[in-house]
Amino acid sequence: MADGEAAAQRRRIARHLPHRAAAALAVPAIASNVAVPLAGLVDTAALGHFATATDLGAVGLGAAVISTLFWIFSFLRVGTTSLVGRSLGRGDRAGAVRHIQRAAALAGAMAAAWLVLMWVLVPGILHLLAPDGPARDAALAYTLIRGLSLPALLVTLVVTGYFIGAKNTRIPLLIASTQAVANIVLDLLLVGGFGMGAAGAAWGTFGSEWIGAALAVAMLWRHLDARQRATVRDWRDATLRTGWNALLRFNGALMARTALLTGVVTFVASIGAHFGPEVLAANAIMLQMMHVASYALDGYANAAETLVAHAAGAGEVPQFHAAVIATAIPMAAIGVILSCAYWFARSGILDALTDLPGVQSTALEYWPWIALLPVLSWGAYWLDGVFLGAGQSPLMLGAMALSVLGVFVPVILWGTQQPGGLTNATVWTAFVALNVVRVVTLGAVYSRLTSTVARAA
Numbered sequence: 001m002a003d004g005e006a007a008a009q010r011r012r013i014a015r016h017l018p019h020r021a022a023a024a025l026a027v028p029a030i031a032s033n034v035a036v037p038l039a040g041l042v043d044t045a046a047l048g049h050f051a052t053a054t055d056l057g058a059v060g061l062g063a064a065v066i067s068t069l070f071w072i073f074s075f076l077r078v079g080t081t082s083l084v085g086r087s088l089g090r091g092d093r094a095g096a097v098r099h100i101q102r103a104a105a106l107a108g109a110m111a112a113a114w115l116v117l118m119w120v121l122v123p124g125i126l127h128l129l130a131p132d133g134p135a136r137d138a139a140l141a142y143t144l145i146r147g148l149s150l151p152a153l154l155v156t157l158v159v160t161g162y163f164i165g166a167k168n169t170r171i172p173l174l175i176a177s178t179q180a181v182a183n184i185v186l187d188l189l190l191v192g193g194f195g196m197g198a199a200g201a202a203w204g205t206f207g208s209e210w211i212g213a214a215l216a217v218a219m220l221w222r223h224l225d226a227r228q229r230a231t232v233r234d235w236r237d238a239t240l241r242t243g244w245n246a247l248l249r250f251n252g253a254l255m256a257r258t259a260l261l262t263g264v265v266t267f268v269a270s271i272g273a274h275f276g277p278e279v280l281a282a283n284a285i286m287l288q289m290m291h292v293a294s295y296a297l298d299g300y301a302n303a304a305e306t307l308v309a310h311a312a313g314a315g316e317v318p319q320f321h322a323a324v325i326a327t328a329i330p331m332a333a334i335g336v337i338l339s340c341a342y343w344f345a346r347s348g349i350l351d352a353l354t355d356l357p358g359v360q361s362t363a364l365e366y367w368p369w370i371a372l373l374p375v376l377s378w379g380a381y382w383l384d385g386v387f388l389g390a391g392q393s394p395l396m397l398g399a400m401a402l403s404v405l406g407v408f409v410p411v412i413l414w415g416t417q418q419p420g421g422l423t424n425a426t427v428w429t430a431f432v433a434l435n436v437v438r439v440v441t442l443g444a445v446y447s448r449l450t451s452t453v454a455r456a457a
Contacts, residue, residue, distance in 0.1 A: 017326040022303045026330070028169040030299030031177070046191040046201065059198045061135065061270055061280065062142035065125055069118075070153055072262055073110060075254035076103055080161025081302070082309050082388050083247070088166060089313020097224070097231045098240055100162050102247050107154035118147040129270035135277065138198040145202035152213035159216035163223070164302055165309060171219050179212030253393035257400045264408055268431050272424065278356075279424050282363035285353055286370045286428075293338050293374040294381065300331045301385030308389025312453045320390075320453045328382055335378030343371040369428035377435035383442035390449045399441035408434040 080103045087095040122143050126136055156179075160172045186207050190200030224232065231237075269287050272280035307323035342349070346367050350360045387396050408430045415426035 017322050018307060019326050022300065022307060022323070022326045022330070025164075025167060025169050025303035025306055026300040026327070028173040028299075029164070029302040030296055031173050046187055059139070059142055059201055059284070061126070061129065061273060061284070062139035062146070062198065062202075063269075063284070065122065065129070065139070065266060065270070066143050066146040069121070069147075069262075070150060072255060072259045073107075073150070073154060074157065074258055075251045076107055076154060077157040077161040077164075078305065078388050079103070079247070079251040079254055079393075080158055081165040081305055082391055083250070084162050084165030085167075085306050085309025085389065086313035086391060089310035093228065094231055096162070096165070097228050098237075099247075100158060100220075101232065101235065101240060102244065103158045103161070104155075106247070106251075107151075107158055111151035111154050114147070114150050118144065118150075122147060129266070129273065135273060135280065142198040142202040145199060145206055149206045149209040152209045155213040156209070156216045159220045162220065164306055167306055167310070168223075169302065171223065175212050175216050175219065178215055179208045182211045183208035250391060250393050253397040254388075257393065257397040260397075260400050260404045264404060264431065264434060267412075268427055271422075271427055275424055278358040278362040281354070281356070281359045282366060283424070285350070285359070285363050286366065288353075289342060289349070289370050290373060293342075293377075296338060297331060297334055297374070297378050297381040298385075300327045300334070301381045303327050304382060304385035305389040308386050309391075312390050315453060317450060317453050320450070323389075324386055327385065331378050331382045335374045335376075338374035339371055342367075342374070346371070366424060366428055369425075369432055373432055373435065376432060377439070379439035380435055380442065383439065383446065386446075386449065387442065390452055392449060392452065395445050395448065396442070399438060399445065402441050403434050403437040407437045 080099060083099040084096045087093075087099060123140060126140050126143065156175065160175065163169070163171045183205055186204030187201055190196045190204050194200060196203070221229070234240075265287065269283055272283040304323060304327035307327070308320055311317075311319040311323055346364065350363055354360060384396065387393070411426065411430035411433060412422065415422040415430070418426075
């Protein structure tokens with residue numbers, strides 16, 4: 001009887017998969033997400049055509065460092081989405097607004113600390129990652145300028161997290177699109193028009209991020225109703241003093257998990273400095289393509305996070321499983337399409353991004369790794385969204401730690417012991433292997449999520 005009931009439940013889930021709801025969330029999110037790395041590709045293309053390989057490699061290195069440092073704070077977006085989504089799933093609109101306030105207070109504290117510490121942290125990190133020379137000097141100037149925009153980024157992350165948690169991905173699309181257009185215009189003006197090189201690219205991104213933050217705040221205030229606005233204004237309510245432990249536990253695990261992943265990405269970006277300027281520049285281009293793929297995949301991962309969060313908040317197990325299946329199918333298709341596009345359009349992509357022959361030939365040498373990455377790693381992005389929606393960031397941290405410390409680091413150490421020393425091919429092999437193991441480790445603990453959702457009922 002139990003088996004028959006389980007089979008009947010599976011049939012009900014299959015008949016009521018929320019494909020339309022997932023697509024309605026994912027399509028604007030994909031466009032919003034892709035707008036971010038596309039602006040970075042414009043930076044790369046402008047420098048690839050109007051500057052030298054040293055400038056291009058320096059911005060790749062500086063962008064990797066600042067992206068790593070900033071990406072560590074990305075838990076504000078995903079954490080806010082999960083907490084807001086679960087609150088709204090329970091019908092607690094006031095609680096959802098309180099999550100914005102706590103996240104905003106946390107963002108303010110982190111921004112203040114960053115603006116003091118970055119003058120020491122950034123030079124120290126670049127000193128460790130790259131040898132002394134023009135590339136490191138240009139990367140330092142780029143990174144310090146970009147660092148001044150962290151407060152704007154944190155504001156945008158909190159607001160975007162709220163809207164995605166509220167099942168609204170259209171406003172984040174508007175914010176990201178406006179920011180991307182501003183970045184492109186400023187970049188072409190400062191790099192292509194005034195020939196400011198790496199510093200021009202940095203100031204262009206700085207300006208666009210503050211424009212995006214201003215728009216985000218304006219859109220949030222417009223979206224909230226009168227009662228929610230009153231809740232936002234009230235910072236003395238007793239309920240605001242509770243919930244901090246859950247927020248810090250959830251976001252703390254996310255921050256540690258993100259730090260591990262971004263540390264790996266920074267290593268991949270910076271290690272090219274030890275192989276020469278062409279490899280450094282080629283790795284910068286390949287990582288830009290990785291970011292395009294990751295942001296495209298994150299669209300349905302965002303949809304999975306939102307739908308799962310609402311199901312988890314309501315304690316609806318069938319709704320949870322339906323959201324998981326409905327987001328997995330299109331994500332797998334996107335992974336296959338991206339891998340095929342990267343492989344068959346590789347020459348056109350590189351022609352668009354740089355006209356430096358040495359950089360093009362070096363990138364082609366390592367291109368198979370970046371072409372394989374989307375189809376091998378889509379499952380990791382999908383499961384990230386599922387686990388985030390269910391509020392299981394500690395499990396995500398454990399899976400990431402095992403992937404980094406149990407796979408990536410050993411492969412890199414093995415490469416250093418080979419007769420020719422560590423090679424760029426070994427670095428990319430380790431990176432692809434890490435992403436495959438992320439899928440395996442998250443899949444191994446997926447079964448725990450059902451009981452978590454059921455307990456919320």
